[in-house]
Amino acid sequence: MKNRNDPHRDASWILPVFIPHLGCPHRCLFCDQHLTSRTGSAPAPEAVRSRLETQVPRCKPGKGTRRQIAFYGGSFTGVDAVLQREYLLAVRKFLARGWIDSVRVSARPDELNPERLAFLREHGVRTVEVGVQSLSDRVLEENRRGCTAAQALEAIRNVQAAGLEAGAQIMAGLPGDTGRECVATVDALCGVRPDFIRIYPLLVLRGTGLARRFLRGRYRPLDLAAAVALCAAMLARFRNASIPVVRIGLHHEEGLPGDRGGVLAGPVHPAFGFLVQAFLYRQALLRVLAVQGEPVPGGLCFRIHPGDRPLFSGHQRENLRMLQAITGTGNIKVVEDPQMPRGQVERLEPRATTGKACGVPAPAPCLWRVQDACVTPGDP
Numbered sequence: 001m002k003n004r005n006d007p008h009r010d011a012s013w014i015l016p017v018f019i020p021h022l023g024c025p026h027r028c029l030f031c032d033q034h035l036t037s038r039t040g041s042a043p044a045p046e047a048v049r050s051r052l053e054t055q056v057p058r059c060k061p062g063k064g065t066r067r068q069i070a071f072y073g074g075s076f077t078g079v080d081a082v083l084q085r086e087y088l089l090a091v092r093k094f095l096a097r098g099w100i101d102s103v104r105v106s107a108r109p110d111e112l113n114p115e116r117l118a119f120l121r122e123h124g125v126r127t128v129e130v131g132v133q134s135l136s137d138r139v140l141e142e143n144r145r146g147c148t149a150a151q152a153l154e155a156i157r158n159v160q161a162a163g164l165e166a167g168a169q170i171m172a173g174l175p176g177d178t179g180r181e182c183v184a185t186v187d188a189l190c191g192v193r194p195d196f197i198r199i200y201p202l203l204v205l206r207g208t209g210l211a212r213r214f215l216r217g218r219y220r221p222l223d224l225a226a227a228v229a230l231c232a233a234m235l236a237r238f239r240n241a242s243i244p245v246v247r248i249g250l251h252h253e254e255g256l257p258g259d260r261g262g263v264l265a266g267p268v269h270p271a272f273g274f275l276v277q278a279f280l281y282r283q284a285l286l287r288v289l290a291v292q293g294e295p296v297p298g299g300l301c302f303r304i305h306p307g308d309r310p311l312f313s314g315h316q317r318e319n320l321r322m323l324q325a326i327t328g329t330g331n332i333k334v335v336e337d338p339q340m341p342r343g344q345v346e347r348l349e350p351r352a353t354t355g356k357a358c359g360v361p362a363p364a365p366c367l368w369r370v371q372d373a374c375v376t377p378g379d380p
Contacts, residue, residue, distance in 0.1 A: 013061030014070045014104070017048055019087075023078030024108070029143045029175065030202055030210040033073045035262045036250065042074065045086040052091060056099045067100045068127065075131070076105035077116045088123035095124045102126035106169070109155035110147040117162035128159045129167035129198070134174055135185040142176040144209070149188070156192050167246075168194040172230050173202035173222040173266070175210070179230050186234045190241040197238055198247040201227040203266035211264050224275075227267035232279045239343075248273035274315060281311040282319045284345045289327070299331025303346040306336040312345075 019042035020033035034040060043051070052069065061067055069091050076084065094100045104127035105120065112130065120128065134140055135149040152168075159166035168189055172182050189197065204214045204221055213219040222230065231248055238245050249272030269275060288302070300323065304312055312334060313320050324330055335348060 012066045012068055013059070014068050015052070015055060015059065015100075016070050016072050017043065017051075017087075018073040019043070019071055019076070019079070020073040022074035022076075023111070024075050025078065026144070026146060027209070028145055029213075030171075030205070030208055032205045032208050032262075035205050035207075037073045039073065045083070045090040048087060049090040052094055056094055066102070068102050068104050069094065069100050070104040070106075070127075072106050074106075075108040075111055077107040077111040077120070081119075084119070085123070088120075088125070092124065104129065104165075104167075106131060107155075108147060109152040112155040112158050114158055114162065117158055117164060121162055121164060125164065127165040127167065127195075129169055130155045130159065130194070132156075132168045132185070132189070133171045134177060134181060135188045136177065136181040139174050139176040139181050143174050153188065153192055156189075156194050160192075160194075165196075166194045167196045167198065169198045169200065170234075171200050171202050172234065173227060175213070175219050179233075182230060182234055183237070186237045190237065190243060193241070193243060195244070197243060197245045199231050199234055199245060199249075200247075201231060201249060201267045201272065203250075203268060204264040206262055206264055214264055221266040224267040224269060228272070228275045228279050231272075231276045232283075235276055236280060248276050271315065274310075278311050278314040278319060281308070281343075281345070282314060282322060284343075285312075285319060285323060288345055288347050289323075299329045299333065300327060301333040301335065301348040303335045303337050303340055303348055305340045305342045305344070306338060307342060309334065309336065 018033070018037035018039040020037050020039050021027070021031075022042040056069075059067075071087060076087075079087075088103065091100070091103060095102070103120075103123070103125045105125055106129040108131055112128065117128070130152060132152045133143070133145060135152060137149050140148065156166050156168060170182075170185055170189070174181075201222060202210075204211050204219070210219060214221070235245050235248065249269070285302075302312070311319070314322070320332065323332055340346070
């Protein structure tokens with residue numbers, strides 16, 4: 001499910017078809033798509049058609065939601081051209097009947113030349129997700145990606161030039177990445193401006209080359225707190241550049257958070273994306289308090305957008321407890337204002353004697369955007 005607390009979430013309804021490792025020329029150090037997709041092998045085109053005939057008519061996405069079928073898990077443009085065509089023909093009638101609007105695929109950067117993209121466009125593909133992972137050549141080489149940063153940037157430009165929507169998938173915590181490489185990757189992507197981003201913290205999956213390295217003591221994954229802070233820094237930079245981040249961490253139904261047996265180590269959490277967003281919100285609250293100083297008698301009061309209430313409280317009320325601990329007051333009120341922009345926090349003066357929860361804005365300016373709250377992975 002999509003995170004309803006994310007104002008930058010993707011407005012697409014996506015029915016995934018997993019084709020694990022299909023089209024991939026080799027196995028990357030960290031990868032096991034059979035595990036992450038819970039799919040043993042790629043389905044035949046006829047099996048895809050039969051499944052869609054059952055599922056698509058029953059699905060009722062919200063009004064105005066773009067409906068897509070997505071081929072995930074391999075590198076679609078690396079699949080044999082005949083098989084590519086058969087997969088795309090399997091979904092053609094759903095396009096013709098208006099049951100879906102378009103198709104999306106994921107692919108390696110080195111398999112996205114103009115000719116292959118033109119073929120995709122002719123067959124109803126409108127979105128291409130590029131497996132960037134990192135834009136550090138040293139990190140890419142250490143993780144056996146088999147492609148370069150220059151190829152990844154060229155792939156995004158090629159997708160854009162073909163008139164298709166370009167997405168970029170990146171990872172945090174890769175071997176050889178100190179965190180600085182992640183931030184540099186974000187800054188480089190902001191330069192080419194893909195249409196959306198997915199951020200995945202690296203997990204150590206059983207049976208992978210990374211698992212063997214981990215068991216020999218040659219790799220230490222990010223712990224949960226470090227992964228949250230790093231991904232928050234990445235998210236903040238993308239938001240400052242107005243580039244939507246549509247996913248942070250694996251979907252719960254993608255298997256890993258609910259089934260730790262396949263994961264040896266790493267920052268596993270079923271609400272990882274929410275933790276990242278709540279971390280940014282916590283930084284914004286801290287900066288509001290830093291501007292205002294000590295709370296006035298009567299406690300604290302903030303104005304927020306109604307949709308930000310869960311982020312204000314934080315995971316298991318962590319943000320609220322933080323406010324109570326550092327200010328010494330349990331009297332914390334919130335005014336929900338639909339006119340308040342998502343992701344902004346304003347402190348108000350409490351009105352303890354008027355019967356109203358809060359009054360006018362506090363004397364000093366204290367309006368903060370959440371994306372301003374965390375811009376370096378070293379932030380507390």
